[in-house]
Each structure stands twice: as structure tokens, then as C-alpha cells.
Amino acid sequence: MADATPELLTDILGTVFQETAFMFVEPAEEPVEWGPKVFTATLAFESVQGGTLRLTTAVPVGVELAANMLGCDASDPEAEENGRAAISEVLNVIGGAFVTRFFGTKVPSQLGLPQALLASQPAAGKRTAGAVVRAENGDPILLELDLE
Amino acid sequence: MTAAPERTQGEEGAVALEMLVVDDSPVTRKMVRRAIGLCGLEIGNVYEAGDGAEALSRLAEHKVDMVLADINMPVMNGMELVERMSADAVLSRIPVIIVATPMSEQRIERLLDIGARAYLAKPFRPEALKDLVLEILGKGESHG
Numbered sequence: 001m002a003d004a005t006p007e008l009l010t011d012i013l014g015t016v017f018q019e020t021a022f023m024f025v026e027p028a029e030e031p032v033e034w035g036p037k038v039f040t041a042t043l044a045f046e047s048v049q050g051g052t053l054r055l056t057t058a059v060p061v062g063v064e065l066a067a068n069m070l071g072c073d074a075s076d077p078e079a080e081e082n083g084r085a086a087i088s089e090v091l092n093v094i095g096g097a098f099v100t101r102f103f104g105t106k107v108p109s110q111l112g113l114p115q116a117l118l119a120s121q122p123a124a125g126k127r128t129a130g131a132v133v134r135a136e137n138g139d140p141i142l143l144e145l146d147l148e
Numbered sequence: 149m150t151a152a153p154e155r156t157q158g159e160e161g162a163v164a165l166e167m168l169v170v171d172d173s174p175v176t177r178k179m180v181r182r183a184i185g186l187c188g189l190e191i192g193n194v195y196e197a198g199d200g201a202e203a204l205s206r207l208a209e210h211k212v213d214m215v216l217a218d219i220n221m222p223v224m225n226g227m228e229l230v231e232r233m234s235a236d237a238v239l240s241r242i243p244v245i246i247v248a249t250p251m252s253e254q255r256i257e258r259l260l261d262i263g264a265r266a267y268l269a270k271p272f273r274p275e276a277l278k279d280l281v282l283e284i285l286g287k288g289e290s291h292g
Contacts, residue, residue, distance in 0.1 A: 016271070070179065070182070082178075085173055085175040086175045088173060088175075089173040089175050089176050092220065092270075093249050096249025096250040096251060096270070099250075099251075100252070105250075106253060107252060109251065109255075111249065112220075113222055
């Protein structure tokens, strides 16, 4: 089993954002200043250990994700409408990448269903590890892991 | 369960592939549709369903050549969908490609054991989907 380090989470964030939506991200430091609204998504998992992954992004990151996944412009209303769904799906892919890299592919792992919402601030909660990256426009993306 | 006959003709009169995309994420359904469009295959109708139960309803309404299904879905997940299709004389002939997040080897083996034809991990390149579809249709390039 790998270590639950910020480096692992940073690496997974970078790979998934690039492969899912052609978005390049750079490692950054906490604390993060958020805008008036954020997308926040959670995903429970079960494996050798249970836990939760929590992804928080600035709203424009979700819209850009949706635009890249749908093949439309970020100014397209469809991208704006699908920002939350895009964050949810990206967390789903992050979850799959995390459980197979952290626990390995030899043990059974199960993901829950991701839940995403538009909120005024990031969801608070305990965590084992966290990692911050920034999108090319400087907007923050936070991935947190809470192992039971 | 009997699938309804309904076919689309391709540009040169060839029968175009009819597909069903099953995923609870509307963004992913659109993304998979887009990838199918980029595959360079003759594609007819692409139907969508948000879970396994909806997928079975679509399959009762439309004849499709292939199903692309996620695993992790509410109401009825992809595993149960494959089991239900495998147990049906008509639906068991339709190849199912599982398009899902990375999972354990044991789970992939289980899916193939119960009737799924292939597994494609998200995120995927359209070319990977095309290769898989061609391979299942028996039109894949020989690499050996």
C-alpha cells in the first residue's frame, strides 16, 4: 500500500485533470483563498480501509472542465450548466485512480456515488492528507482524503 | 425481453452501428457520445440511459449493436445490468463494453465472467474505444 501523502494526491490530480479534460495544473500551497462560490464534491470508498475523498474547486474550474469534456467553449451555457456534474465525474475518476494506486489492484475496492454541490465555502471536515494545485488561470483545486 | 427492430442506414447504404450509452453522469454520456463520433465508425442512433434499469427499457424499445456501460450507478448498477442481459436470450447477444473508473483485477474478472465483453478504464482516448469496438465486431487489425 502506498503512503497517503500530499504528493500522491497531487500526482493523481495532475494526471486525472490532464487525461480527462486536457487541463494542466501546478502544485500549490495552502491556505487557499476562494471566491464567493465553490464546487465541492465528496466520494466515499471501501477497501482495506474505508474513507472519503473531497474535491473543492473554484467555479470557473468546473466550467472549464465541463467545456473540455463536452468539447464546447467555456462561455457556452452548456458548460456552465454542467460544471457541477463535471466536478462530480472527475472526482469519480480520481476515486478510481486513488483506490487502485493506494490499495493496489489485487484487493477489492468499492466506490460510492459522488455528490457535488455549489456552495459558498469549502466543506469542513477532518482529513488524513490534502493537496492543492492551481489551474493555468491560477484558480485553486483542493483534494482532501479522510481515512477511517 | 425482445428488442424492437429499428435500424439506421449509413451514408453508403451500409447498416450503421446503433449504440446505447449507460452512465449516471450526463457529462460522461455526452463525452462518450463525442468519443464515439470521433471514432471514424459509421454510427447510427446513440441512445442514452442513466442507470441499468433505464438501459433495459431502452433495449426493449430499440435494437442496438453494442452497449457502453458504467458500473457505479444508482437504481441498478452496471454489474446487475450485465447479469440481466446475460440471462436474456436476445440481450445476451449484444456485446457490452464496461467504461468505468479503474478497479481491482478481481472486479474486472468478475465482469468478464458474467458476460461483459471488454473493460475500458476512464479516462480513455477515442482511438482506444474505436480499437475495442472494431475488435469486438471482428474487424480489428491483426497485430500478430
